[in-house]
Amino acid sequence: MPSDIFFQPITELAAALEAKKISAVELTGAVIARTRAVDGRVHAFNSFDEAGALAQAAASDARRTGGQARGPLDGIPVGLKDVIAVAGQPLTASSNMLANFVSPYDATVTRKLKDAGAVLWGRLNCDEFAMGSSTENSAFRPVHNPWDTTRVPGGSSGGSAAALAAGEAGATLGSDTGGSIRQPAALCGVVGLKPTYGLVSRYGLVAFASSLDQIGPFARTVEDAALVLGVIAGHDERDSTSCKIEIPKYRAELGRRRGPWKLGIPKEYFGEGLDPEIAAAVERAIAFYRHEGCEIKEITLPHTQYCLDAYYVIATAEASSNLARYDGIRYGHRSKDTTDAVDIYFKSRSEGFGAEVKRRIILGTYVLSSGYYDAYYLRAQKVRTLIRQDFLNAFREVDALITPTSPVPAFKIGEKSDPLALYLCDIYTIGVNLAGLPAISVPCGFTDRSLPIGAQLIGQPFQEAALLAIAHAYERAHDWGTRHPIL
Numbered sequence: 278m279p280s281d282i283f284f285q286p287i288t289e290l291a292a293a294l295e296a297k298k299i300s301a302v303e304l305t306g307a308v309i310a311r312t313r314a315v316d317g318r319v320h321a322f323n324s325f326d327e328a329g330a331l332a333q334a335a336a337s338d339a340r341r342t343g344g345q346a347r348g349p350l351d352g353i354p355v356g357l358k359d360v361i362a363v364a365g366q367p368l369t370a371s372s373n374m375l376a377n378f379v380s381p382y383d384a385t386v387t388r389k390l391k392d393a394g395a396v397l398w399g400r401l402n403c404d405e406f407a408m409g410s411s412t413e414n415s416a417f418r419p420v421h422n423p424w425d426t427t428r429v430p431g432g433s434s435g436g437s438a439a440a441l442a443a444g445e446a447g448a449t450l451g452s453d454t455g456g457s458i459r460q461p462a463a464l465c466g467v468v469g470l471k472p473t474y475g476l477v478s479r480y481g482l483v484a485f486a487s488s489l490d491q492i493g494p495f496a497r498t499v500e501d502a503a504l505v506l507g508v509i510a511g512h513d514e515r516d517s518t519s520c521k522i523e524i525p526k527y528r529a530e531l532g533r534r535r536g537p538w539k540l541g542i543p544k545e546y547f548g549e550g551l552d553p554e555i556a557a558a559v560e561r562a563i564a565f566y567r568h569e570g571c572e573i574k575e576i577t578l579p580h581t582q583y584c585l586d587a588y589y590v591i592a593t594a595e596a597s598s599n600l601a602r603y604d605g606i607r608y609g610h611r612s613k614d615t616t617d618a619v620d621i622y623f624k625s626r627s628e629g630f631g632a633e634v635k636r637r638i639i640l641g642t643y644v645l646s647s648g649y650y651d652a653y654y655l656r657a658q659k660v661r662t663l664i665r666q667d668f669l670n671a672f673r674e675v676d677a678l679i680t681p682t683s684p685v686p687a688f689k690i691g692e693k694s695d696p697l698a699l700y701l702c703d704i705y706t707i708g709v710n711l712a713g714l715p716a717i718s719v720p721c722g723f724t725d726r727s728l729p730i731g732a733q734l735i736g737q738p739f740q741e742a743a744l745l746a747i748a749h750a751y752e753r754a755h756d757w758g759t760r761h762p763i764l
Protein backbone atom coordinates (compact mmCIF):
# COMPACT_ATOMS: atom_id res chain seq x y z
CA MET A 278 0.00 0.00 0.00
CA PRO A 279 1.57 3.37 -0.99
CA SER A 280 2.35 5.58 2.00
CA ASP A 281 0.41 8.52 0.54
CA ILE A 282 -2.66 6.50 -0.36
CA PHE A 283 -4.85 9.08 1.37
CA PHE A 284 -3.89 11.64 -1.29
CA GLN A 285 -4.96 9.53 -4.24
CA PRO A 286 -8.03 10.36 -6.30
CA ILE A 287 -11.05 8.09 -6.18
CA THR A 288 -10.44 6.90 -9.72
CA GLU A 289 -7.09 5.46 -8.68
CA LEU A 290 -8.33 4.11 -5.38
CA ALA A 291 -11.20 2.40 -7.19
CA ALA A 292 -8.76 0.76 -9.60
CA ALA A 293 -6.58 -0.43 -6.69
CA LEU A 294 -9.63 -1.83 -4.89
CA GLU A 295 -10.83 -3.52 -8.06
CA ALA A 296 -7.40 -5.07 -8.68
CA LYS A 297 -7.37 -6.20 -5.01
CA LYS A 298 -4.13 -4.30 -4.40
CA ILE A 299 -5.78 -2.86 -1.32
CA SER A 300 -8.93 -3.64 0.61
CA ALA A 301 -11.54 -1.14 1.70
CA VAL A 302 -10.67 -1.95 5.32
CA GLU A 303 -7.02 -1.09 4.66
CA LEU A 304 -7.95 2.11 2.87
CA THR A 305 -10.36 3.19 5.58
CA GLY A 306 -7.76 2.26 8.20
CA ALA A 307 -5.21 4.48 6.41
CA VAL A 308 -7.64 7.40 6.33
CA ILE A 309 -8.47 6.91 10.02
CA ALA A 310 -4.75 6.82 10.91
CA ARG A 311 -4.13 9.96 8.85
CA THR A 312 -7.05 11.73 10.51
CA ARG A 313 -5.76 10.80 13.94
CA ALA A 314 -2.30 12.03 13.00
CA VAL A 315 -3.26 15.43 11.57
CA ASP A 316 -6.72 16.49 12.68
CA GLY A 317 -5.44 17.86 15.98
CA ARG A 318 -3.91 20.63 13.84
CA VAL A 319 -6.71 20.98 11.26
CA HIS A 320 -9.92 20.45 13.27
CA ALA A 321 -11.82 19.46 10.14
CA PHE A 322 -13.98 16.94 12.01
CA ASN A 323 -16.67 17.51 14.60
CA SER A 324 -16.89 13.78 15.22
CA PHE A 325 -16.18 10.45 13.63
CA ASP A 326 -17.16 6.86 14.16
CA GLU A 327 -14.14 4.66 13.49
CA ALA A 328 -15.85 1.36 14.26
CA GLY A 329 -18.84 2.28 12.08
CA ALA A 330 -16.57 3.25 9.17
CA LEU A 331 -14.53 0.04 9.46
CA ALA A 332 -17.74 -2.02 9.54
CA GLN A 333 -18.93 -0.32 6.33
CA ALA A 334 -15.53 -0.98 4.77
CA ALA A 335 -15.68 -4.65 5.75
CA ALA A 336 -19.12 -4.89 4.14
CA SER A 337 -17.67 -3.34 1.00
CA ASP A 338 -14.86 -5.90 0.92
CA ALA A 339 -17.38 -8.70 1.36
CA ARG A 340 -19.41 -7.38 -1.59
CA ARG A 341 -16.32 -7.22 -3.76
CA THR A 342 -15.25 -10.74 -2.82
CA GLY A 343 -18.73 -11.93 -3.75
CA GLY A 344 -18.57 -10.15 -7.13
CA GLN A 345 -21.17 -7.62 -6.00
CA ALA A 346 -19.11 -4.40 -5.95
CA ARG A 347 -21.31 -1.41 -6.70
CA GLY A 348 -19.02 0.81 -8.72
CA PRO A 349 -16.19 3.27 -8.24
CA LEU A 350 -17.38 4.68 -4.90
CA ASP A 351 -17.65 1.27 -3.27
CA GLY A 352 -15.24 1.26 -0.31
CA ILE A 353 -14.21 4.93 -0.63
CA PRO A 354 -14.31 6.99 2.62
CA VAL A 355 -16.52 10.05 2.06
CA GLY A 356 -16.95 12.76 4.72
CA LEU A 357 -20.11 14.84 5.04
CA LYS A 358 -20.48 18.40 6.24
CA ASP A 359 -22.21 18.40 9.59
CA VAL A 360 -25.41 19.81 8.06
CA ILE A 361 -26.21 16.64 6.09
CA ALA A 362 -28.14 13.98 7.98
CA VAL A 363 -26.80 10.47 8.55
CA ALA A 364 -29.09 8.16 10.51
CA GLY A 365 -27.74 7.44 13.98
CA GLN A 366 -24.93 10.02 13.71
CA PRO A 367 -24.65 13.48 15.29
CA LEU A 368 -26.02 16.36 13.20
CA THR A 369 -24.88 19.56 14.85
CA ALA A 370 -24.57 22.22 12.12
CA SER A 371 -21.57 23.22 14.31
CA SER A 372 -24.06 24.90 16.65
CA ASN A 373 -24.62 24.62 20.37
CA MET A 374 -28.30 24.55 19.44
CA LEU A 375 -27.86 21.03 18.02
CA ALA A 376 -24.78 19.97 19.98
CA ASN A 377 -26.47 16.81 21.27
CA PHE A 378 -28.75 16.07 18.33
CA VAL A 379 -28.53 12.69 16.61
CA SER A 380 -30.24 12.37 13.24
CA PRO A 381 -33.04 9.82 13.09
CA TYR A 382 -32.84 9.55 9.30
CA ASP A 383 -30.58 9.74 6.24
CA ALA A 384 -30.51 12.66 3.84
CA THR A 385 -31.21 11.59 0.27
CA VAL A 386 -27.56 12.21 -0.69
CA THR A 387 -26.50 10.04 2.26
CA ARG A 388 -28.79 7.25 1.14
CA LYS A 389 -27.44 7.49 -2.41
CA LEU A 390 -23.84 7.36 -1.21
CA LYS A 391 -24.65 4.32 0.94
CA ASP A 392 -26.32 2.65 -2.03
CA ALA A 393 -23.15 3.28 -4.06
CA GLY A 394 -21.13 1.53 -1.34
CA ALA A 395 -19.27 4.60 -0.04
CA VAL A 396 -17.92 4.42 3.51
CA LEU A 397 -19.50 7.34 5.36
CA TRP A 398 -16.69 8.82 7.32
CA GLY A 399 -17.08 11.55 9.90
CA ARG A 400 -19.01 14.75 10.45
CA LEU A 401 -17.22 17.77 9.07
CA ASN A 402 -16.88 21.06 10.89
CA CYS A 403 -18.40 24.19 9.31
CA ASP A 404 -19.60 27.67 10.11
CA GLU A 405 -22.61 27.53 12.43
CA PHE A 406 -25.66 26.73 10.29
CA ALA A 407 -23.39 27.28 7.24
CA MET A 408 -23.27 31.02 7.85
CA GLY A 409 -19.81 32.37 7.15
CA SER A 410 -16.81 32.40 4.84
CA SER A 411 -13.99 31.25 7.11
CA THR A 412 -15.34 28.48 9.38
CA GLU A 413 -14.45 30.68 12.33
CA ASN A 414 -18.17 30.79 13.15
CA SER A 415 -18.20 27.13 14.19
CA ALA A 416 -19.49 27.07 17.77
CA PHE A 417 -16.97 24.34 18.58
CA ARG A 418 -13.60 25.43 17.14
CA PRO A 419 -12.32 27.02 13.97
CA VAL A 420 -10.95 24.85 11.17
CA HIS A 421 -7.29 25.50 10.20
CA ASN A 422 -6.10 25.55 6.61
CA PRO A 423 -3.80 22.55 6.00
CA TRP A 424 -1.53 24.68 3.76
CA ASP A 425 -0.86 27.09 6.60
CA THR A 426 -2.48 26.26 9.90
CA THR A 427 -2.43 29.90 11.04
CA ARG A 428 -4.95 30.63 8.27
CA VAL A 429 -8.62 29.91 7.61
CA PRO A 430 -9.75 27.23 5.14
CA GLY A 431 -12.61 29.43 3.86
CA GLY A 432 -16.19 28.61 4.63
CA SER A 433 -18.75 27.68 5.38
CA SER A 434 -17.78 24.14 4.32
CA GLY A 435 -14.24 24.66 5.65
CA GLY A 436 -14.05 21.21 7.27
CA SER A 437 -15.06 19.51 4.00
CA ALA A 438 -12.33 21.34 2.05
CA ALA A 439 -9.63 21.05 4.72
CA ALA A 440 -10.27 17.34 5.39
CA LEU A 441 -9.80 16.55 1.73
CA ALA A 442 -6.71 18.72 1.35
CA ALA A 443 -5.18 17.11 4.46
CA GLY A 444 -5.81 13.54 3.25
CA GLU A 445 -8.56 12.79 5.78
CA ALA A 446 -11.15 11.53 3.24
CA GLY A 447 -11.40 10.38 -0.38
CA ALA A 448 -14.08 12.96 -1.17
CA THR A 449 -16.44 15.11 0.86
CA LEU A 450 -19.78 16.83 0.51
CA GLY A 451 -20.59 20.40 1.43
CA SER A 452 -23.42 22.83 0.91
CA ASP A 453 -23.27 26.07 -1.05
CA THR A 454 -25.71 28.91 -0.40
CA GLY A 455 -23.48 31.80 -1.45
CA GLY A 456 -20.14 30.18 -2.18
CA SER A 457 -19.59 27.72 0.65
CA ILE A 458 -18.29 24.92 -1.57
CA ARG A 459 -16.31 26.90 -4.15
CA GLN A 460 -14.64 29.44 -1.86
CA PRO A 461 -13.16 26.91 0.62
CA ALA A 462 -12.22 24.63 -2.31
CA ALA A 463 -10.21 27.54 -3.74
CA LEU A 464 -8.55 28.36 -0.42
CA CYS A 465 -7.63 24.71 0.22
CA GLY A 466 -6.49 23.75 -3.29
CA VAL A 467 -9.19 21.18 -4.14
CA VAL A 468 -12.03 20.95 -6.66
CA GLY A 469 -15.46 22.12 -5.46
CA LEU A 470 -18.68 21.91 -7.46
CA LYS A 471 -21.93 23.73 -6.77
CA PRO A 472 -24.60 22.07 -8.90
CA THR A 473 -27.56 23.79 -10.55
CA TYR A 474 -30.32 24.56 -8.05
CA GLY A 475 -32.65 21.55 -8.19
CA LEU A 476 -30.15 18.98 -9.47
CA VAL A 477 -29.33 17.47 -6.05
CA SER A 478 -31.98 16.78 -3.42
CA ARG A 479 -31.83 18.90 -0.29
CA TYR A 480 -33.88 16.42 1.75
CA GLY A 481 -31.98 15.94 5.00
CA LEU A 482 -29.89 19.10 4.63
CA VAL A 483 -30.18 21.51 7.57
CA ALA A 484 -31.89 24.45 5.86
CA PHE A 485 -30.20 27.86 5.77
CA ALA A 486 -31.71 29.74 2.80
CA SER A 487 -33.91 27.33 0.91
CA SER A 488 -34.04 29.13 -2.43
CA LEU A 489 -30.23 29.18 -2.57
CA ASP A 490 -28.95 26.06 -0.74
CA GLN A 491 -27.46 23.28 -2.82
CA ILE A 492 -25.37 20.22 -1.88
CA GLY A 493 -22.27 19.39 -3.91
CA PRO A 494 -18.96 17.53 -3.90
CA PHE A 495 -15.39 18.40 -2.99
CA ALA A 496 -12.91 16.19 -4.80
CA ARG A 497 -9.23 15.91 -5.69
CA THR A 498 -9.92 15.92 -9.41
CA VAL A 499 -12.66 17.01 -11.79
CA GLU A 500 -13.18 13.38 -12.73
CA ASP A 501 -13.78 12.48 -9.07
CA ALA A 502 -16.25 15.37 -8.79
CA ALA A 503 -18.06 14.02 -11.87
CA LEU A 504 -18.22 10.60 -10.25
CA VAL A 505 -19.66 11.85 -6.98
CA LEU A 506 -22.11 14.18 -8.72
CA GLY A 507 -23.37 11.26 -10.80
CA VAL A 508 -24.19 9.42 -7.58
CA ILE A 509 -25.92 12.23 -5.68
CA ALA A 510 -27.82 13.97 -8.51
CA GLY A 511 -31.37 13.21 -9.52
CA HIS A 512 -35.01 13.83 -8.79
CA ASP A 513 -36.33 13.16 -5.31
CA GLU A 514 -39.99 13.38 -4.48
CA ARG A 515 -39.06 14.38 -0.94
CA ASP A 516 -37.63 17.69 -2.17
CA SER A 517 -40.22 19.67 -4.11
CA THR A 518 -37.48 21.84 -5.64
CA SER A 519 -35.65 18.90 -7.16
CA CYS A 520 -36.03 18.72 -10.92
CA LYS A 521 -37.06 15.83 -13.11
CA ILE A 522 -34.29 15.72 -15.65
CA GLU A 523 -32.27 12.93 -17.11
CA ILE A 524 -28.89 12.65 -15.36
CA PRO A 525 -26.03 12.32 -17.84
CA LYS A 526 -23.12 9.98 -17.21
CA TYR A 527 -20.90 12.84 -16.15
CA ARG A 528 -17.67 10.89 -16.02
CA ALA A 529 -18.13 9.30 -19.45
CA GLU A 530 -19.13 12.69 -20.88
CA LEU A 531 -15.74 14.11 -19.84
CA GLY A 532 -14.06 12.10 -22.56
CA ARG A 533 -16.71 12.86 -25.17
CA ARG A 534 -17.02 16.60 -24.90
CA ARG A 535 -14.16 18.45 -26.46
CA GLY A 536 -13.70 22.12 -27.11
CA PRO A 537 -13.03 24.57 -28.32
CA TRP A 538 -15.56 26.41 -26.25
CA LYS A 539 -16.61 30.01 -26.14
CA LEU A 540 -15.69 31.43 -22.76
CA GLY A 541 -16.88 34.72 -21.33
CA ILE A 542 -14.85 36.94 -19.03
CA PRO A 543 -17.19 39.10 -16.93
CA LYS A 544 -15.36 42.36 -16.59
CA GLU A 545 -17.05 43.13 -13.25
CA TYR A 546 -15.21 40.18 -11.70
CA PHE A 547 -11.72 41.55 -12.30
CA GLY A 548 -11.95 44.94 -10.64
CA GLU A 549 -11.02 46.57 -7.39
CA GLY A 550 -10.33 44.31 -4.41
CA LEU A 551 -8.96 41.41 -6.43
CA ASP A 552 -5.61 40.17 -5.16
CA PRO A 553 -3.00 40.66 -7.94
CA GLU A 554 -1.56 37.15 -7.60
CA ILE A 555 -5.04 35.68 -8.03
CA ALA A 556 -5.73 37.94 -11.01
CA ALA A 557 -2.47 36.80 -12.64
CA ALA A 558 -3.20 33.10 -12.03
CA VAL A 559 -6.70 33.36 -13.50
CA GLU A 560 -5.31 35.32 -16.47
CA ARG A 561 -2.92 32.44 -17.09
CA ALA A 562 -5.84 29.99 -17.02
CA ILE A 563 -7.65 32.17 -19.56
CA ALA A 564 -4.50 32.22 -21.72
CA PHE A 565 -4.46 28.43 -21.58
CA TYR A 566 -7.98 28.21 -22.99
CA ARG A 567 -7.15 30.78 -25.65
CA HIS A 568 -4.13 28.74 -26.61
CA GLU A 569 -6.35 25.67 -26.89
CA GLY A 570 -8.41 27.45 -29.51
CA CYS A 571 -11.27 28.66 -27.31
CA GLU A 572 -12.86 31.94 -28.20
CA ILE A 573 -12.47 34.33 -25.26
CA LYS A 574 -14.95 37.14 -25.06
CA GLU A 575 -15.25 39.94 -22.55
CA ILE A 576 -18.85 40.15 -21.38
CA THR A 577 -20.73 42.23 -18.86
CA LEU A 578 -22.96 41.28 -15.93
CA PRO A 579 -24.20 44.78 -15.22
CA HIS A 580 -26.07 44.04 -11.98
CA THR A 581 -23.08 42.41 -10.26
CA GLN A 582 -22.71 45.32 -7.87
CA TYR A 583 -26.10 44.45 -6.33
CA CYS A 584 -25.39 40.74 -5.74
CA LEU A 585 -24.14 41.05 -2.18
CA ASP A 586 -26.99 43.34 -1.12
CA ALA A 587 -29.68 41.14 -2.67
CA TYR A 588 -28.12 38.03 -1.17
CA TYR A 589 -27.94 39.38 2.36
CA VAL A 590 -31.60 40.35 2.23
CA ILE A 591 -32.87 37.10 0.70
CA ALA A 592 -30.56 34.71 2.58
CA THR A 593 -31.21 36.31 5.96
CA ALA A 594 -34.98 36.46 5.36
CA GLU A 595 -35.07 32.76 4.56
CA ALA A 596 -32.73 31.94 7.43
CA SER A 597 -34.91 33.78 9.94
CA SER A 598 -37.85 31.71 8.80
CA ASN A 599 -35.97 28.38 8.65
CA LEU A 600 -34.36 28.85 12.05
CA ALA A 601 -37.68 29.60 13.75
CA ARG A 602 -38.04 25.86 14.27
CA TYR A 603 -35.29 25.86 16.91
CA ASP A 604 -37.55 26.85 19.73
CA GLY A 605 -36.13 24.75 22.55
CA ILE A 606 -39.25 22.61 22.60
CA ARG A 607 -39.33 20.19 19.69
CA TYR A 608 -35.61 19.48 19.58
CA GLY A 609 -32.31 21.16 20.07
CA HIS A 610 -30.97 23.04 23.06
CA ARG A 611 -33.43 23.86 25.85
CA SER A 612 -32.46 26.31 28.53
CA LYS A 613 -32.59 24.80 32.03
CA ASP A 614 -33.99 27.52 34.11
CA THR A 615 -37.19 28.79 32.52
CA THR A 616 -40.56 30.01 33.75
CA ASP A 617 -42.98 29.78 30.81
CA ALA A 618 -43.13 29.08 27.06
CA VAL A 619 -41.91 32.52 25.98
CA ASP A 620 -39.07 32.26 28.46
CA ILE A 621 -38.11 28.85 26.99
CA TYR A 622 -37.98 30.34 23.48
CA PHE A 623 -36.06 33.36 24.60
CA LYS A 624 -33.43 31.69 26.73
CA SER A 625 -32.98 28.59 24.55
CA ARG A 626 -32.41 30.68 21.45
CA SER A 627 -30.20 33.16 23.28
CA GLU A 628 -28.00 30.36 24.60
CA GLY A 629 -28.13 28.06 21.56
CA PHE A 630 -27.26 30.42 18.72
CA GLY A 631 -23.93 32.17 18.14
CA ALA A 632 -23.44 35.84 17.28
CA GLU A 633 -23.44 35.54 13.48
CA VAL A 634 -26.57 33.39 13.44
CA LYS A 635 -28.33 35.90 15.68
CA ARG A 636 -27.22 38.73 13.42
CA ARG A 637 -28.76 36.96 10.42
CA ILE A 638 -32.01 36.18 12.25
CA ILE A 639 -32.38 39.79 13.36
CA LEU A 640 -31.63 41.16 9.90
CA GLY A 641 -33.90 38.61 8.21
CA THR A 642 -36.79 39.28 10.57
CA TYR A 643 -36.41 42.99 9.96
CA VAL A 644 -36.50 42.76 6.15
CA LEU A 645 -39.60 40.58 6.32
CA SER A 646 -41.46 42.71 8.83
CA SER A 647 -44.58 44.56 7.76
CA GLY A 648 -43.82 47.91 6.25
CA TYR A 649 -40.32 46.80 5.24
CA TYR A 650 -41.14 43.72 3.20
CA ASP A 651 -41.73 45.67 -0.03
CA ALA A 652 -38.76 47.94 0.45
CA TYR A 653 -36.28 45.15 1.10
CA TYR A 654 -37.38 41.61 0.45
CA LEU A 655 -39.56 42.22 -2.60
CA ARG A 656 -37.04 44.57 -4.10
CA ALA A 657 -34.22 42.09 -3.53
CA GLN A 658 -36.24 39.45 -5.37
CA LYS A 659 -36.64 41.81 -8.33
CA VAL A 660 -32.91 42.49 -8.33
CA ARG A 661 -32.36 38.75 -8.23
CA THR A 662 -34.34 38.38 -11.46
CA LEU A 663 -32.14 41.00 -13.11
CA ILE A 664 -29.00 39.23 -11.93
CA ARG A 665 -30.22 35.94 -13.37
CA GLN A 666 -31.11 37.71 -16.60
CA ASP A 667 -27.55 39.07 -16.84
CA PHE A 668 -26.18 35.54 -16.79
CA LEU A 669 -28.74 34.20 -19.26
CA ASN A 670 -27.95 37.06 -21.63
CA ALA A 671 -24.26 36.20 -21.39
CA PHE A 672 -25.01 32.56 -22.18
CA ARG A 673 -26.51 33.61 -25.49
CA GLU A 674 -22.94 34.39 -26.55
CA VAL A 675 -20.73 31.98 -24.60
CA ASP A 676 -20.76 28.43 -23.22
CA ALA A 677 -19.35 29.26 -19.81
CA LEU A 678 -17.76 32.06 -17.81
CA ILE A 679 -14.40 32.10 -16.13
CA THR A 680 -13.63 34.21 -13.06
CA PRO A 681 -11.59 34.10 -9.86
CA THR A 682 -13.36 32.07 -7.16
CA SER A 683 -12.28 34.27 -4.26
CA PRO A 684 -10.87 37.80 -4.31
CA VAL A 685 -8.27 36.87 -1.67
CA PRO A 686 -6.23 33.79 -0.73
CA ALA A 687 -6.54 32.18 2.72
CA PHE A 688 -6.27 34.88 5.37
CA LYS A 689 -5.13 34.63 8.97
CA ILE A 690 -7.49 33.25 11.59
CA GLY A 691 -8.96 36.26 13.38
CA GLU A 692 -7.83 38.71 10.69
CA LYS A 693 -11.29 39.70 9.46
CA SER A 694 -13.33 40.67 12.47
CA ASP A 695 -15.78 42.95 10.66
CA PRO A 696 -18.71 40.91 9.28
CA LEU A 697 -18.77 43.03 6.12
CA ALA A 698 -15.14 42.18 5.35
CA LEU A 699 -16.10 38.50 5.48
CA TYR A 700 -19.22 39.00 3.38
CA LEU A 701 -16.99 40.47 0.66
CA CYS A 702 -15.20 37.12 0.30
CA ASP A 703 -18.26 35.85 -1.57
CA ILE A 704 -18.38 38.63 -4.10
CA TYR A 705 -17.61 36.29 -7.04
CA THR A 706 -19.62 33.30 -5.89
CA ILE A 707 -22.95 34.73 -4.72
CA GLY A 708 -24.34 35.72 -8.14
CA VAL A 709 -24.26 32.07 -9.17
CA ASN A 710 -26.54 31.10 -6.26
CA LEU A 711 -28.94 33.97 -6.91
CA ALA A 712 -29.17 32.81 -10.53
CA GLY A 713 -29.38 29.09 -9.60
CA LEU A 714 -26.46 28.17 -11.87
CA PRO A 715 -23.80 25.46 -11.64
CA ALA A 716 -20.19 26.50 -11.00
CA ILE A 717 -16.94 24.77 -10.19
CA SER A 718 -13.73 25.94 -8.57
CA VAL A 719 -10.55 24.30 -9.86
CA PRO A 720 -7.02 24.81 -8.52
CA CYS A 721 -5.09 27.17 -10.82
CA GLY A 722 -1.91 27.99 -8.96
CA PHE A 723 -0.31 29.14 -5.74
CA THR A 724 0.66 32.49 -4.31
CA ASP A 725 4.24 33.31 -3.38
CA ARG A 726 3.40 32.11 0.12
CA SER A 727 2.31 28.72 -1.29
CA LEU A 728 -1.37 29.38 -0.70
CA PRO A 729 -3.74 27.75 -3.23
CA ILE A 730 -5.63 29.79 -5.83
CA GLY A 731 -8.88 28.70 -7.50
CA ALA A 732 -10.49 29.63 -10.80
CA GLN A 733 -14.26 29.52 -11.09
CA LEU A 734 -16.07 28.26 -14.16
CA ILE A 735 -19.77 29.12 -14.32
CA GLY A 736 -22.08 27.06 -16.53
CA GLN A 737 -25.58 27.15 -17.93
CA PRO A 738 -28.42 25.60 -15.93
CA PHE A 739 -28.14 21.80 -15.84
CA GLN A 740 -25.10 21.84 -18.13
CA GLU A 741 -22.81 20.28 -15.54
CA ALA A 742 -21.47 17.83 -18.13
CA ALA A 743 -20.13 20.69 -20.25
CA LEU A 744 -18.87 22.57 -17.20
CA LEU A 745 -16.96 19.53 -15.95
CA ALA A 746 -15.48 18.91 -19.40
CA ILE A 747 -14.22 22.49 -19.62
CA ALA A 748 -12.68 22.23 -16.16
CA HIS A 749 -11.20 18.83 -16.99
CA ALA A 750 -9.44 20.19 -20.09
CA TYR A 751 -7.62 22.71 -17.89
CA GLU A 752 -6.85 20.26 -15.11
CA ARG A 753 -5.36 17.65 -17.46
CA ALA A 754 -2.80 20.14 -18.71
CA HIS A 755 -1.69 21.28 -15.24
CA ASP A 756 -0.41 19.54 -12.14
CA TRP A 757 -1.63 21.78 -9.33
CA GLY A 758 -3.63 18.94 -7.80
CA THR A 759 -0.57 16.76 -7.34
CA ARG A 760 0.87 19.08 -4.66
CA HIS A 761 -0.09 18.43 -1.07
CA PRO A 762 0.28 20.37 2.15
CA ILE A 763 2.95 19.29 4.59
CA LEU A 764 1.43 18.72 7.98
Ligand code: GLN
Pocket residue numbers: 407408409410432433452453454455456457458485592703
Ligand atom coordinates in the same frame (compact mmCIF):
# COMPACT_ATOMS: atom_id res chain seq x y z
N1 GLN B 1 -20.53 33.11 3.14
C1 GLN B 1 -21.91 33.16 2.75
C2 GLN B 1 -22.74 33.42 3.97
O1 GLN B 1 -22.19 33.59 4.99
C3 GLN B 1 -22.31 31.89 2.08
C4 GLN B 1 -22.47 30.75 3.01
C5 GLN B 1 -22.87 29.50 2.30
O2 GLN B 1 -22.73 29.37 1.09
N2 GLN B 1 -23.42 28.58 3.08
O3 GLN B 1 -23.92 33.47 3.92
